[in-house]
Amino acid sequence: MRAALAVATEDVIVYDLDGIGRQYTALCAELPGFSVRFAMKACPVDEVLGHLAGLGSGFDAASPQEIVQALRTGVAPELIHYGNTVKSDANIDEAYRLGVRDFATDSPEDVAAIAEHAPGSRVFCRVATTGDGALWGLSRKFGCSPEDALRVLDAARAAGLVPSGLSVHVGSQQMTADAWGEAIETLAGVLEALNRHGIVPDRINLGGGLPALGVLDRHGRPLEPPLDKMFAVIREGVERLRAVNAAPLDFLLEPGRHLVADHGAIRAHVARLTSRHRLDGTREDWLYLSCGKFNGLYEMDQLQYRLEFPTRPGGQSVDAVVAGPTCDSDDAYAQEDGLVRVPRTIASGDPVWVHSCGAYAAAYATRGFNGFRPLPYTCVGGSAPDGAAA
Structure with a gap:
């Protein structure tokens, strides 16, 4: 795959x-x-x-x-x-x-x-x-x-x-x-x-x-x-x-x-890893992905999907809030304590695997909120063709 x-x-x-x-x-x-x-x-x-x-x-x-x-x-x-x-x-x-x-x-x-x-x-x-x-x-x-x-x-x-x-x-x-x-x-x-x-x-x-x-x-x-x-x-x-x-x-x-x-995954990409200070003075890191709540990860406010990043030797990690690409504030993991360990060296365009998202990934996608279109899909194994339109 x-x-x-x-x-x-x-x-x-x-x-x-x-x-x-x-x-x-x-x-x-x-x-x-x-x-x-x-x-x-x-x-x-x-x-x-x-x-x-x-x-x-x-x-x-x-x-x-x-x-x-x-x-x-x-x-x-x-x-x-x-x-x-x-x-x-x-x-x-x-x-x-x-x-x-x-x-x-x-x-x-x-x-x-x-x-x-x-x-x-x-x-x-x-x-x-x-x-x-x-x-x-x-x-x-x-x-x-x-x-x-x-x-x-x-x-x-x-x-x-x-x-x-x-x-x-x-x-x-x-x-x-x-x-x-x-x-x-x-x-x-x-x-x-x-x-x-x-x-x-x-x-x-x-x-x-x-x-x-x-x-x-x-x-x-x-x-x-x-x-x-x-x-x-x-x-x-x-x-x-x-x-x-x-x-x-x-x-x-x-x-x-x-x-x-557990038998569906999304191959997504990094949009940006950012860091900024909140109004209370604390620093917060955010990892923005190319997909989110409205095109594949609808349940991200109630659970977390496991993320797999490119393997690079050495380097530090940061705890980041994971969010999708839209301008909707709900397009993110729960923000109080839903932090994910992310390689500090991650760069825009790097691939990310989002695991165990085979349920509702295709079903809940919007027609294109904020212009981010529904994701296409492909099926591997079985007798299905290796590609289809969503």
Whole structure:
């Protein structure tokens, strides 16, 4: 990969398809029997999606446009579900026309719309979680209470839909195994209530949240999520949920960043290393990169990406704030203590590798804020061509 890009003069996102494939295979080995629905929003790159489809993955889509992109991989419509609980009538109608028959929901109003525009479809109700322990909790916009879940699926049954299951999402980049245990206990309680009400789901979707391993926290320290313990809790939870349901259960996952984050990197360049005094008289060094929050590093205010600089013998280093090239003050690592050790000899134009940024690098890029265009990408390994337009 490095040799192929050694003479590159422009920034580029590089996705390692073989690494993504190994991550997928490892996940399936840890959680045998689970069906995977890759969360497309994490990496909407055709070559990545095609590679995962070839390995057996389905897709979690959040819009008709994502459904169309998923179908281009050749995957069957029954391996695509509409996982977004926010859908207009037109969205539902288009998804149904494209062949999707599995819809997430969390409100009676959405159920009524699905019944009208996607009659006879299967619905799974998303149950809210606290999001505690995650870098990005998802506790407000999506999901309903356990009590509402019973009402939502009862309304689905009355409207001629199939109340097929329940789902949760414990928060993006979840860092605790306890979050999975708490979510599973909540689901067990909802399953028992549904069964008493004559509704017997046939699937449980444990959503996303599995973490990336190579990113750093805001202080530059390894995050070190207890992944083995997470898998153990999930495997135990499968048995717990099967024990309380009156019929067999299938299990799904919607991994996103867990599959792609650590297998994507950006080859960027140094814009400038500067030093100046703040108003309080303290001196501060800043390293400006050619890419930042708006074209590849959207999550840089909540975590740090590992940087790799050219190796030069000797020389001193400085602790610098890392920032992107735009005039937006949010285009930077957290500034209170998010300092990075940088070679003092680094010069404008020097290459820099930004590691573990395969999740959301392409998805969150703007069309060109401040004139800094979205980064192109290339894929290495697998059967993908060695270049594509972003």
